Amino acid sequence: MQVTETLAEGLKREIKIVVPATELDSRLSARLEELKGQVKLNGFRPGKVPTAHLRRLYGKSAMAEIVQNILNETARKTIEERGERAAMQPNFVLPEDESEAGEVLEGKKDLAYTMTYEVLPSFELGDFAGIKIDRPVAEISDAEVDAEVAKLARDSADFQPKDGEAADGDRVTISYVGKIDGEPFEGGADENGQVTIGSGRFIPGFEEQLVGAKVGEERVLNVSFPEEYGAAHLAGKAATFDVVVKEVSAPVEATLDDEWAKKFGLESLEKLRETMREQMQGQLGSVTRTKIKRQLLDKLDELHAFELPPTMVEQEFQNVWGQVTQDLERSGRTFADEGTTEDDAKADYRKIAERRVRLGLVLSEIGEKANVQVTDEEVQRALVDRIRQFPGQEKQVYDFYKSNPEALSSLRAPIFEEKVVDHVLTLADITDRTVSREELLKEDEDAEAKA
The missing domain is CATH 3.10.50.40 (Chitinase A; domain 3)
Known part of the structure; x- marks a missing residue:
């Protein structure tokens, strides 16, 4: 097998690969020997079908399977030997001429094809230790708990x-x-x-x-x-x-007493108030977490600038753009209604796609260097949470994720990201700032509106 690099431009790679016809024929012969003991043909005893007959019947389909295996093997081995990490699955350009392709499938001609792919960039992590983070913290007051209890009383009256x-x-x-x-x-x-x-x-x-x-x-x-x-x-x-x-x-x-609280499965009004406070504090904690994570990602984005794999950016842009156009269509609005044009919107969302790809690579590098791990138990808990979102379809959802590695990976990725963020936050310089509940929630609404 001959492997020749024909392009190394930035993150783009192109490799020409030639697999001799003799190797193809050797693999085909081995595959036909396997089939000899498996196929059942009228007029022949098991295992006694002549190889030449099998070649006529199954030669091309077996060779097509062999070629696909060679593509996968060569891609993995070549990239591994070159010490590179592919950003996406490689693309293969095979012979288009029918007669040439036919000769390859018959084992009479060398298989010559090109493999193109993009590599992940190499970059130095910025000095993120000591990043300054402003953490707005709001405490739930007794009056706010009282107001929430009163609202519960009205809603359940x-x-x-x-x-x-x-x-x-x-x-x-x-x-x-x-x-x-x-x-x-x-x-x-x-x-x-x-x-x-x-x-x-x-x-x-x-x-x-x-x-x-x-x-x-x-x-x-x-x-x-x-x-x-x-x-x-x-x-x-x-x-x-x-x-x-x-x-x-x-x-x-309603009379707000212990008996009323028992309607909600709690033994006393005081326990109901405690539970209500915990829930409200948890909601505010989630808002605070979102704010400091956003600050952290902004800082990491500022610290890093490197070439991005074009295909990864394009794929991310298409995902974002598809959601944007779908939302506009669903709401019956246009880009003009949003105060922009389609071209300007595309330029803005492409920047968002680039930011997402860049931050994804940065977080991945940080996690790798810090040896951040996601356990099988954590993925399993995420899968259970996901299954609960589809009552009545639990088995179908479970089977889908178990038989689809990419889908299962989509559950692992956000867990990994949160753990990396936690790791970086342990190194950051965080200053707590006490704010009111209204201020905390209003800041979040303003940020969403701006986004």
């Missing part, structure tokens, strides 16, 4: 039918038909819809127009779907709802 007009906080049972331009639209009707006035769960303006309604009353509500409404065919549209009020119920004020 029992209701009793009442006479008179519907007021804020009441639950109104209605039948309704939604219309756009006078025509009913799909999904816009219900015979027994329940609306709690003031809950904010319906389209803006819907609940408010039920204040003062009585049982048996008919009303026409005028509303507009939000511009960012999930259903593209309804987003931004003006609509009417023909409503018939069937029942008006008032909330029964």
Whole structure:
């Protein structure tokens, strides 16, 4: 086998490989000997089929299998011997001429092909020890816990039918038909819809127009779907709802005591408050984690500049761009609505793709040098969490991941990333800054809006 480098430009490599016909024929003969003891043909005893007959029947298909094995073996061995790491799977350019390809499959002609691939870049890690990180920390106050407990009481309140007009906080049972331009639209009707006035769960303006309604009353509500409404065919549209009020119920004020807390599986009101505080603090902790991780990634991005494998960047860009265009199509919006053009948006999202690839390589290098490991138990826990997201389809999801190494790797990757981030944070210079809950959440909303 002859291996010749024909291109080494930046991260791009091209290798010409020639496999002699004699080697192909030797491999074919060995494969046919294996088949001799496996195939059953009429007129021949098992294991007694002449090799020449097998060659006529199975020669080309067996050689095609051999060629595929050679491609895989050669790619792995060549890259390994050159001390390189391929960024993606190599591409192969095989003979296109039918007669030439036919001769190769018959073992009469050398197999000559080219293998192209990109290598992962070599780079020095920047000095990330001592990176300065500002960590905003918010503590949950007693008043905030009280407010959350009161909200839970309102959301879980029992209701009793009442006479008179519907007021804020009441639950109104209605039948309704939604219309756009006078025509009913799909999904816009219900015979027994329940609306709690003031809950904010319906389209803006819907609940408010039920204040003062009585049982048996008919009303026409005028509303507009939000511009960012999930259903593209309804987003931004003006609509009417023909409503018939069937029942008006008032909330029964709960007594916030130990007995009430037992409704939620907790032995006392104090235990409920503790649980509520832990949940709220955990949510704020997740926000804080997101903020310091974002700062860290920004710092690492600033510290590193090196050539990126074009194919990796292109693949990442296509993933990002596909999601962007899908979201726009779903919402019925255009790039003009977003205050940009398609070309400008592509340029921006390509930079995002480059950043993701660069940071991925940097985090991988840090993890490798720090010997960061992801255990099988951690992957298994991630798989269990993933399976729980698909109730009723547990077996199908489990089988999919177990039979698909790439899918299983997608569970391992975020675990590895978080562990590398944790490692770097142990070396960073972190300064805690106490903020209010509102400030912490508002900062996060502002960052999302900017992104």
